[in-house]
Amino acid sequence: MPHPTEAGELLFEPTVSVMGADDNISHTFRITEDQFATADRQLINHKKYYFTAIAYAYNEYQAFDTDNNTGQRTPYLEGRRNIQTYVPVPRPLSYEKLNSMYGDGPIITRLDGAGAGNVFLDISTDTRDAIIDGTFDGSITYKNGAGPIDVKIYNPLDVVEGEYQLTFTDSDPTDDMLDPDATWTLTSLDNPGNIIRSEKSIDQFNDQVMGQFGFSVSIGQTEDAGDFDADNNGVIGIRVEYEDANHPWLTFYGDQNGGVYDFARTEVEESEWEDDPNQLFTTSYNGMIPFYLTNYRFVPTEPYISPAWIDNTAGMSIVKTRMEMQDLNNIDIVLTSDKSKWSRCVVVETASPYYFNPGNLGGAGFTTVGNSRNFDLRNSPSVGKEDSNGDGIPDEDGDGIGMGWFPGYAIDVETGTRLNIFFGENSVYRQEYFDAFLPDEHPIGDDMMWNPDDRTTFTLTTPNISILHTSGHHYFYVTRQEYDGCEELRERLDPGALFTRKYNVLNDITWAGIPLTDGSLVSYAEGLIPNDVTIKIRVSNPYQVSEGTGSNDGHPSYRFKIENQAAEDLIDSVAPNLLSAVNVVPNPYLAYSEYEVSQFTTTVKVTNLPPRCVVTIYSLDGRFIRQYRRDEEGIPQNDRSNPGVLVSQVVPDLEWDLKNSQGIPVASGVYLVHINGYELGERTIKWFGINRKFDPSGL
Numbered sequence: 001m002p003h004p005t006e007a008g009e010l011l012f013e014p015t016v017s018v019m020g021a022d023d024n025i026s027h028t029f030r031i032t033e034d035q036f037a038t039a040d041r042q043l044i045n046h047k048k049y050y051f052t053a054i055a056y057a058y059n060e061y062q063a064f065d066t067d068n069n070t071g072q073r074t075p076y077l078e079g080r081r082n083i084q085t086y087v088p089v090p091r092p093l094s095y096e097k098l099n100s101m102y103g104d105g106p107i108i109t110r111l112d113g114a115g116a117g118n119v120f121l122d123i124s125t126d127t128r129d130a131i132i133d134g135t136f137d138g139s140i141t142y143k144n145g146a147g148p149i150d151v152k153i154y155n156p157l158d159v160v161e162g163e164y165q166l167t168f169t170d171s172d173p174t175d176d177m178l179d180p181d182a183t184w185t186l187t188s189l190d191n192p193g194n195i196i197r198s199e200k201s202i203d204q205f206n207d208q209v210m211g212q213f214g215f216s217v218s219i220g221q222t223e224d225a226g227d228f229d230a231d232n233n234g235v236i237g238i239r240v241e242y243e244d245a246n247h248p249w250l251t252f253y254g255d256q257n258g259g260v261y262d263f264a265r266t267e268v269e270e271s272e273w274e275d276d277p278n279q280l281f282t283t284s285y286n287g288m289i290p291f292y293l294t295n296y297r298f299v300p301t302e303p304y305i306s307p308a309w310i311d312n313t314a315g316m317s318i319v320k321t322r323m324e325m326q327d328l329n330n331i332d333i334v335l336t337s338d339k340s341k342w343s344r345c346v347v348v349e350t351a352s353p354y355y356f357n358p359g360n361l362g363g364a365g366f367t368t369v370g371n372s373r374n375f376d377l378r379n380s381p382s383v384g385k386e387d388s389n390g391d392g393i394p395d396e397d398g399d400g401i402g403m404g405w406f407p408g409y410a411i412d413v414e415t416g417t418r419l420n421i422f423f424g425e426n427s428v429y430r431q432e433y434f435d436a437f438l439p440d441e442h443p444i445g446d447d448m449m450w451n452p453d454d455r456t457t458f459t460l461t462t463p464n465i466s467i468l469h470t471s472g473h474h475y476f477y478v479t480r481q482e483y484d485g486c487e488e489l490r491e492r493l494d495p496g497a498l499f500t501r502k503y504n505v506l507n508d509i510t511w512a513g514i515p516l517t518d519g520s521l522v523s524y525a526e527g528l529i530p531n532d533v534t535i536k537i538r539v540s541n542p543y544q545v546s547e548g549t550g551s552n553d554g555h556p557s558y559r560f561k562i563e564n565q566a567a568e569d570l571i572d573s574v575a576p577n578l579l580s581a582v583n584v585v586p587n588p589y590l591a592y593s594e595y596e597v598s599q600f601t602t603t604v605k606v607t608n609l610p611p612r613c614v615v616t617i618y619s620l621d622g623r624f625i626r627q628y629r630r631d632e633e634g635i636p637q638n639d640r641s642n643p644g645v646l647v648s649q650v651v652p653d654l655e656w657d658l659k660n661s662q663g664i665p666v667a668s669g670v671y672l673v674h675i676n677g678y679e680l681g682e683r684t685i686k687w688f689g690i691n692r693k694f695d696p697s698g699l
Helices: 125-133 313-321 431-437 487-492 499-506
Strands: 002-004 010-012 051-053 056-058 076-078 084-086 107-112 150-153 162-169 183-188 195-197 206-210 215-219 235-242 250-252 331-335 343-349 381-383 396-401 403-406 408-412 418-425 476-482 509-513 515-517 533-539 557-562 583-585 604-607 612-619 624-631 653-656 669-676 682-690
Touching: 125 408, 183 215, 313 499, 343 408, 396 403, 403 418, 476 487, 487 499, 583 682, 624 653
Parallel strands: 343 418, 381 403
Antiparallel strands: 002 010, 051 084, 056 076, 107 557, 150 215, 162 183, 162 557, 183 195, 206 215, 235 533, 250 515, 331 408, 331 533, 343 403, 381 396, 408 418, 418 476, 476 509, 583 604, 604 653, 612 624, 612 669, 669 682
16 A cells, blocks of 8 residues: 655555455355354344455565565455445244255266265265176265265255256367366256356356256366365375274274384485375375375385385386376275175285395394295185185185185275275284294284284294284275276286286275274174274365266266255145244343344334234234334346346344334333234234333323
């Protein structure tokens, strides 16, 4: 702001005009409290509140330099002729029954496309079952409020029920890319000629209201996982849901900065970039971690455990060049005792060179079964799902080596794809080693089944493998490969295969974890899992092309239905006792009410009135005081091409200024307020008030 000095020179002093986050523009809001109240912020029914919407622009292409008179002098520019004041009045609805509330949304079904929309996606049980039992048709139904597009009711009074389809389009609907300037259209399937087009392309977030339907659609292209310019870097979060919430039996080791569990590689590398600069991906998923971030450096003097491929540093380095954080998928991992849902999988060797290289861990190298290296197939006979002889371990099934069963499955909740999931174990933890120094212990690293327990370390007096025990290293891994029983993984991880065979497939691994249980796993014959659990891992993912049903050539398309959410007009149905909601407030009136805006006003309200009625006020002895005739209708809001409210709501009350029909203040005392609601009936209310403005000479 410029200020002239005595010499006439202009001095510029910066002035804060507005402080707010650049967090997109919303067109609907929910007001829940009085921000100017000094004590109780609860909104008062039938009180007027005033809000102003100010449109402004901000541009500071260069900070203003007062010495050189360069840069942007006025970074804030307020709009003209587009600043309006709104006067909402909170109150209960007595003459309409609402079947929805602000923010309620429909159930979304994805037909084509992928993308999370910055939402914690949650698929329906029916969709999950269809993916597993083979009846999946490409359409994904999400739970209410957990779909990839944000559709919410903002006007519960005017909700229009029906089925709708929202479809993305861009300049080339036949390619596999979604262009930044893509737009969307909304079609009422009950009235296909009723089509609404998006006001903006998806590269600009927009909260677009559908006044004729009573709901809004908020869509904008989102960041990707690992987008370090975003506040959350693309992290959404994790949920772990048990069938029996009272028995949470599974946890994961979290990454430590230093020590045995330093299994995330997040520090600055030689190439001067950071994998996870804010460490959100290493701390936000309860121990689960992107495989891309796992520590794979082998430092003989600093042993640690990690689900990474540690055996060949060069190979894992190449794997990382073929991966990126943007490859992370939104997955559900389900662990279940239902063997019909188990996943055929490879079982990999998780012993690292710290175990089998001579000179490590106390001066002696150990051997794995068959001398398998890290991330080779376990060099033990493949097993099936059963334990027919009751020895506690799975029966061999004659299918070569290194194949077993993961007690559950994984699915991609954006595409509905069932994914390959597999696990590993460290075969150094086998009985022949333990017999020598811990004959009463029973190691669990050589049984070809996923069975981590609650033991973290052993106390040993011989070559020290105790500190790296961690329940036999039963790490598990989720990929972005479509489920094929891990056939490609089996081929490429065969023992003795060149390391080049490995890195061409390990780049498909997305998530890894080091599990720890509470020791309550049941027997293999009983299905291992004591309480079914679903692990839901979510990251941000932009909208993109992915074929589902094929109805929109893979470009995003969604269907939803609004049903049983429209309001009901109770007056039309002449519901009984509607006038019982009418009230006179405050009652008694003790020379003040919350509705008064100054000491010079007196305001009493007759509330919850029907649109059509006659209100007559009498003194207690029957003298006529004043009468109000109401015959109100909502006013059409046709001053905009797309008004948020098609018809304004009827004023829910009338204000009495404590004057009679001649404009003279009434005396303090008791009065009768009679409401004639025509077809709704009649009601009389007794009211008492003290009128501080009463002048006896005026009566």
